[in-house]
Amino acid sequence: xxxxxxxxxxxxxxxxxxxxxxxxxxxxxxxxxxxxxxxxxxxxxxxxxxxxxxxxxxxxxxxxxxxxxxxxxxxxxxxxxxxxxxxxxxxxxxxxxxxxxxxxxxxxxxxxxxxxxxxxxxxxxxxxxxxxxxxxxxxxxxxxxxxxxxxxxxxxxxxxxxxxxxxxxxxxxxxxxxxxxxxxxxxxxxxxxxxxxxxxxxxxxxxxxxxxxxxxxxxxxxxxxxxxxxxxxxxxxxxxxxxxxxxxxxxxxxxxxxxxxxxxxxxxxxxxxxxxxxxxxxxxxxxxxxxxxxxxxxxxxxxxxxxxxxxxxx
Amino acid sequence: xxxxxxxxxxxxxxxxxxxxxxxxxxxxxxxxxxxxxxxxxxxxxxxxxxxxxxxxxxxxxxxxxxxxxxxxxxxxxxxxxxxxxxxxxxxxxxxxxxxxxxxxxxxxxxxxxxxxxxxxxxxxxxxxxxxxxxxxxxxxxxxxxxxxxxx
Numbered sequence: 489x490x491x492x493x494x495x496x497x498x499x500x501x502x503x504x505x506x507x508x509x510x511x512x513x514x515x516x517x518x519x520x521x522x523x524x525x526x527x528x529x530x531x532x533x534x535x536x537x538x539x540x541x542x543x544x545x546x547x548x549x550x551x552x553x554x555x556x557x558x559x560x561x562x563x564x565x566x567x568x569x570x571x572x573x574x575x576x577x578x579x580x581x582x583x584x585x586x587x588x589x590x591x592x593x594x595x596x597x598x599x600x601x602x603x604x605x606x607x608x609x610x611x612x613x614x615x616x617x618x619x620x621x622x623x624x625x626x627x628x629x630x631x632x633x634x635x636x637x638x639x640x641x642x643x644x645x646x647x648x649x650x651x652x653x654x655x656x657x658x659x660x661x662x663x664x665x666x667x668x669x670x671x672x673x674x675x676x677x678x679x680x681x682x683x684x685x686x687x688x689x690x691x692x693x694x695x696x697x698x699x700x701x702x703x704x705x706x707x708x709x710x711x712x713x714x715x716x717x718x719x720x721x722x723x724x725x726x727x728x729x730x731x732x733x734x735x736x737x738x739x740x741x742x743x744x745x746x747x748x749x750x751x752x753x754x755x756x757x758x759x760x761x762x763x764x765x766x767x768x769x770x771x772x773x774x775x776x777x778x779x780x781x782x783x784x785x786x787x788x789x790x791x792x793x794x795x796x797x798x799x800x801x802x
Numbered sequence: 803x804x805x806x807x808x809x810x811x812x813x814x815x816x817x818x819x820x821x822x823x824x825x826x827x828x829x830x831x832x833x834x835x836x837x838x839x840x841x842x843x844x845x846x847x848x849x850x851x852x853x854x855x856x857x858x859x860x861x862x863x864x865x866x867x868x869x870x871x872x873x874x875x876x877x878x879x880x881x882x883x884x885x886x887x888x889x890x891x892x893x894x895x896x897x898x899x900x901x902x903x904x905x906x907x908x909x910x911x912x913x914x915x916x917x918x919x920x921x922x923x924x925x926x927x928x929x930x931x932x933x934x935x936x937x938x939x940x941x942x943x944x945x946x947x948x949x950x951x952x953x
Contacts (some may be wrong), residue, residue, distance in 0.1 A: 523889070594899075756887075757883045770885065777889055784897035
């Protein structure tokens, strides 16, 4: 490869956590940075859109995009980046699956604007400015990166953990890249790398994380916490369950699980019990399931825009 | 328009009870609305909620799941599992803005042809009141299911 690989990092509708996540590589980050040339990274270096426009097509080796697509400007920028890049990488849960901001898709664009800005609000240029200075229009819904441009690889997570970022840079810098479409995480469920022990495969209550101090060894799901481990890709080393927090599914569902909500419904349907099964237990089983607050938001915390486009037309 | 509307129903019927009940309704020449596309499954417990959603995305206005009465499941507890899954799915549907009544779970034994016919009449009449289910971008939503390899 001639010269250093050129790297771009861009954020769309995100929180900035993905940009910070690179720091978690620790000393390894210095190795990475010494081997790449950063051509565009608004969070880190002073580069503007005009600089990007001047670059020849496909001159950037890899562009890492984090954040959900939320505004018209986001879409323009990722299209521009796609044109200038050999590889486009969805970096983090928002670019991968829509992310937490994607939960806003349960409300319409108009409802969101009304709630945030009040009635009668219109996007307008600042005083003395012209139309070009107006804030960009919100899209009708938050959307994952792959909705707009071809995505070569995904580094998932909210934010991506060093154990997922590291292998991506190793592959990029060695030139030994996996097949397009590869997700830098395990195909197998997180449970495979979770040290907790599973015994009693019955769920008799649903507990939210603040309601109990979990046993340090026992499976969190067995203890009544809604842990998304069974349907979520491993690769993070079961970081949250090890720390006593149930997995919320940020790395995304395993290929086998598919839709994370429907896969969790299947799992919970098998696990929930209220005494012996039968008509006498139906009401009590329902009460157990009723204690699961906001199942939709729990199951699709990071992936609503990918799996739920099913909202009824107004 | 509401008067012309004929809801499309996908009915997942277990082969031991509800499927046999539907057969009996037919052989007994009972009259009931022909809106359902029946899909026979070995057990109501085999019905993946993914299938229910795929039915909706493919244009169904309602999904009926027919299983054995409590205590009669050929596989002991498949109907109990499906009952809990449907309960949860309906909660999720409500949060999505889809009427939970569009998914209906019924126990129909092999001798209950009349009950099957009654359930179909009730369900179709309820769905007519609810109106058609228009899913935004339904074709695109079907992609994640079709594209994923279940090995």
